[in-house]
Every structure is written in structure tokens, then in C-alpha cells.
Amino acid sequence: MSDGDLQDRRVEAVRDWTLFIEQGDAAARVRPEILSSWGRAREADVSADVSAAPMADESETAAVWCDSPLQQAVESVEDDLRRTAEDGDLVIAVTDARTRILWTYGGRVMRRKAESVHFVAGGRWDDESVGTNALDLANRLDVASMVFSAEHYARIVQNWVCWAAPLHDPVSGKQLGVVDLSTTWDRTHPIGLATARVMAKLIEAAIPDSAHHPSALEETDDPGLVMTLLGTVETRLDGQRLLLSRRQSEVLALLALHPEGLSLEQLHAMVYGDAAITFSTLKAEVSHLRQALGGQLSSRPYRLLMPAATDVQHVLTLIRGGHVRAAVDAYGGDLFPGSDSPALNELADYVAVALREALLADPDPDAVLRYSEELAPYDREVVEVCLRRLAAHPAHPAVPLLKARLVVAGH
Template sequence: MARSELQTRRMDAVRAWSTFVEHGDEAEPLVRPEILHSWTRSEAAISTDVREAPLADESETAAFWRGSPLQTAVERVEAELRRTAEDGDLVVAVTDPQTRILWTYGGRVMRRKAETVNFVAGGRWDDQSVGTNALDLATRLDAPAMVFSAEHYAPIVHNWVCWAAPVHDPVTGAQLGVIDLSTTWDRTHPIGLATARVMARLIEAAMPSGHHGAGLLDEGAEPGLSMRLLGTAETWLDGQRLLLNRRQTEVLALLAMHPEGLSLEHLHALVYGDQAVTLSTLKAEVSHLRSALGGQLSSRPYRLMMPVATDVDLVLDLLRSGRVAAAVDAYGGDLLPGTNSPALTELAEYVAVAVREALLADPQPDAVVRYVERAPYDTEVVEVCLARLAGTPHPAVPLLKGRLAAARQ
């Protein structure tokens, strides 16, 4: 783009931003809807005079990066990422799903600029921490995003242009984070967003084989059955993913929760309750499962004949040992959302309440921030945590206040 055209675009962005800061919704016709929405979110959480992004705990960030499949993938394509950064004088960043930067590399000029605003490993770049930016938009919208100049909420990055694209697990489709490319606004180029997409695909293609999603439950670590049931429904046998329908997953989950085994009638009651479903229908589901499990499902009673690990057991074990933050990390959300199995509905309530009560009793700020991403309307947990932090400059405070404001709208 010609410099004069870029300067006009920059002035338009500054005009829209100034209108929003001074007159709020009067900026609506001047800016893209996703930018206006993010400005509104940002305004509720931070002031425009924010000087830098808050930093997460350094050792916690490093530990997460070491345990992330993203580290392996980035290391495999690091030469390409570095070359892109150097050739375009960009700063390249890779984040986790909460928009915390895990890895960066910058060209000579942009590296220095990035350091002054904590665009570094550990920097929290969600819009509740540092205002509207491409990393946050790509994370929340799960789509490539560009933010130009004063489309950023915080003036500290009004001289930047950023392109970001989400990075997904190639097997499960789960979002693992985003990759962002940033430089100064006057170096804006139409190919920027496409380059971010290409870099994201490059990282996805470099994921370690056998990886099935991030988290504390390692599906391929030991032989046996591994089930992720909180917020999703994924099952592996000896490291290989099983393709099961919803009802088969529910049956298998109940068998996993009852290692002593279940009779046909008891299993039927747990799965269907008082629904008018025949025993033959359940037998057919069990028969399919037996085949998928290579025959490792016995009859009379129905019982799994291999080691079993679930994220439900992991979360409850962590809570029992008082490791609340680790339990929240492992808690992906509601157990099999939408299930109509009475037994699983009851278990879902038990796990959700257990996590919530643990946080109310011990509202660790970083754990609460992660929890409210999964339970955004649980204002009581946020309020208890903010009360505990009253008068302290903890970096979680603006995040939690922003979340509280958003939940009350």
C-alpha cells in the first residue's frame, strides 16, 4: 500500500478511537464491529494509559511451555519463523489458549519495541489485560485477525500493526493458541494476514505425532484407555483415538467410573433413566464398544479389562490433595455438556460444584482467571477473589474486574 494511503487509514483509525474514548457508541459507523466490541470489553477492564502488558509467573509460564506440544512444533520450524521475523523486521509470538505469550522472536528494531510493552514470554495479551489486539481477537473468534494502528485500544501499540491466526491440534481440532506477527503500522502489507495463516499451518504440521491435545491428562503416556470428558468428548485406546458416537461415549464413561463392573439393568438405568429404551438397544451399543476395545470389555457384569484414566478422576484427585490450581488446569468445563444420562448429569454437577467450592475456599488469582474462562458468569468466585486481593496490585485484578463487568451486562 502507498504510504499516503496508509497515513489516511491511520488517521481514520485515530479518529475512530478518539470518538470512542470521548463519545462511546458514536464510533460504531467508523470501525469494524469486532474492534468496537473489543474496545467495549477493554474499556470495562483497563484504562487507556496502560503502559505494558501484565506478566504471568515466569516459572509457571516456562513449565507450561516445556509441557506443551507447541514447544516441539515451534522448535521444528524455528528456523523458518526466525527468518520470517528477520526478513520483515517483525516480532513473532506464540501464545497459549489464554493469550499468554509462550515464545517470541523479533527482528532487530521490533524486538526492542516489543520488550518495552512486555510483548515477551509471560506477557498476557488478552484484551482484558492490555486492550484490543490481534492475538486476543484470533483467540476469542478462533479465526485470523488483523489490528491496525489505533484499532488497538491501548495507545502504547498505536504504532503497530498485528496479524494473528489460531493454531489448532490437527487431530482434535482444539485451539492450542495463536501465532502473531507484528511490526510498525507503516510496514503494513496485504500479505500479512496470509503469512500468519501459513505460519499457523506450518506449526500444526510440525506437531509431534501421537499428540491429542494439551492438558494434564497424557493420552499416550501409558497403555490403556484414556478419556477426556470435561468440556469435550475424546477417547483413546493405547494412544489411538476411538471414533465413538455420543451414546457410546456415555456408556464407556460410566463403565470407566465403575471399575467393579455393572449389570445390564444397572447400566441401563444409569444411561437412560426412565426413558423408554430397550435393553437390546444398550446391548448393541456395548457390542460396538467391545469391538472398538479389541474385546477388552467383559460381560456379567460389564467391566473394562484395561487400565483406565479420565480427566474427571484427575480433577477430583487433585482437589482431594489440595492442588486447586492444578485441578482448574485439568478442568475443561462441564462434563459431557448436554448429556441426558441421569448418572452423568449428577456427576457433572458434583465435579462443577467441587471445583467451584475449592476456589471459593482458596481463590488463587491465576486459577480463578482460568476458571472464569470456562464459567464466565460465576460472579461469586470472581467477587471472593477480588475481595481477597483488595488493595494489592496483582495483575489478575483488572482481568477479574473486566470479567465481572462483562458478566453483569
């Protein structure tokens, strides 16, 4: 791209940003992910004139970095990262899964620019803290992302172009954070996004076998059993995936959800209901499970002898705490789809209704959009409630999308 083309692109970006900031409107050419992020920043009352990113506690950031599997990986490839930064006069940053910067290295010019806006270890670069940026988009969308010039919400980085790519644990697949490459807008190059992806692969390849690292587990700080039950069913023990039959997964899910333990009769009723299945059949399933769990399952009552966490408990905890958007993000779909366990079916209805009622009480636009697009496309009431809440903000970027959802739901 020529210097003239870049300058024209920057002028357009500034014009589009100004229109949004001053009038709450947006040009059609603004990318949907940028517009959505601008909306989140506005909803969070982020000032476009913020002087620097807020800083997390220094000691806490250092502790997170020391505990992260990314530390050893970055140290292993640090020479390559530093060389890339120096050759391209870039600043390279690695974040955690909350878009808090854990490590940076910059070329001579970009290092000074980065320090002035707190693009340093401890800097919080989620878009609800400092506005739209590539780190947040890559983390939030789990795809490589670029933000150019005034696509950034905050003026302090509108002279930048940033490319970021997500980082995943190669064993568990868990998203650990992102790697970001940033420089001045006039140094924009088509290879920038590809370079970010290469850097991400380089770091991921250097991550040690982290199956037993706590960060490879979902929603628990201790090694143990982690079950995904919403949308898809998967079980991991200390990070290692367990291959279980459907019935064994149902039995294990009920035990994980009842840490106090269940009698043989209780467990049988929860799994089979009134079906003519013998107790011996259930005992055989439990025996297989006990073997798979290394003996960590007691009897009389049946009870797990290890920490256990499920995404179901996580979603319900978020709902109780009023964190509706996070609850929708964590809700992967119907609980144990296709199960004929009466207890799991009852719980599935409970969680689905609880999430819907939480949205009716607090119709966060982003949460409602995701709910209506991915989880309940024909639930008109939730969309209508959200639109009524936004009646005083007709220029909100979610309004046209919500209206479109109503049209789709009506067909």
C-alpha cells in the same frame, strides 16, 4: 495502500478510539470484533495507558513451553521464522491457548520495541490483561485477525500493526495458541494476514504426531478417555478418535459420568428406562466397548479403569466456580442430542437449566450475547435481565446487539 491512505486510516482509527475512550461511544465503521474487545477491556478495567503487558511467572512459562508440542515445531522451522522477522523487520511471537507468549524473535528495531512493552516470553496478551490486540482476537475467534494502529486499546501498541493466525494440533484439532507478526503501522501491507496464515501452516506441519501428548486431550492432564457430549458427540482415547455406535457412546458416557461404577441393573435403567430390552443386549454393548478400550472396563460393577473427562463435568465445574462466561464458551449445545436414554436426558435438562440460572444471576454481556445468538435465541428473559443490568451503561457496546436479540426473539 499509499502512504497517504495509511495516514488517513490511522487518523480515523485514532478518532474512533478517542470517541470510545472519552465518551463510551463508537463510530459505525469500527469493526464488531474490535468494538467487542474494547468493551471487554473496559469491563476488565484495563487502562488505556498501561505501560506494558503483565508478566506470567518465568519458571511456569518455561515449563509450559517445554511441555508444549509447539516447542519442537518452532525449533524445526526456526530458521524460516527468523528470516521472515529479519527481512520484514517484524517481531514474531508464538503463544499458548491463553494468549501467553511462549517464544519470540524480532528484527533489530522491532525487538527493542517488543521488549519495552513485554511482548516477550511470559507476556500476557489476552485483551482482559492488556486490551485489544490481534493475538487475543485470533485466539478467541479461532480465525486469522489483524489489528491496526489505534484499533489497539492500549496506547503502548498503537504505533503497531499486528497479524495473527491460530495454531491447531493436526491430530486432535485442538487449538494450541497463535502465531503473530507485528511491525510499525506505517509498514502495513495487504499480504500481512496471508503471511501469518502461511507461518501458522508452517508451524502446524512441523508439529510431531502429538496424539499421545497431554495437550491433545481436553480438560485433563493425564492420558485417558475424553468425551465431548455437548452439541456433538465424540470420543477420544489417548488422543485417538474412537468409532462407536450411538448406543455404545451412551453407555460409555454414563460410565464416564459415574466413575464409582454402576451395576448391570443400574446401567440398564439409565440407558433403556422401561423399554423391553434384555440384559444380554446391554452386555453385548459393554463387551464391544471393553474391546475398543483395550480391556480398560471392569464388571461387577461396570467401571472404567482409566482417567475419564467430559465437557459436561467441565461446564458444571465452571458454573460452580462462578465462571459464567467460560461456562457458556464451553457449552457446545444440548447434551447428547437425540438420545433416548432417560438418565442422559435428565442430565441434559439439569445442565441447561444450571447454565441459564447462572446467566440470570450473573448476566455477563458477552456470555449473554453468545447464549442468545447460538444456544437459546428465543430466551427473552436472560436478555432482558442483562439489559436491566446495563441500564446504567447505555453506551455499552453490547446494548444494541441485545436489543436486536429481543426483537428477533419476539418474532
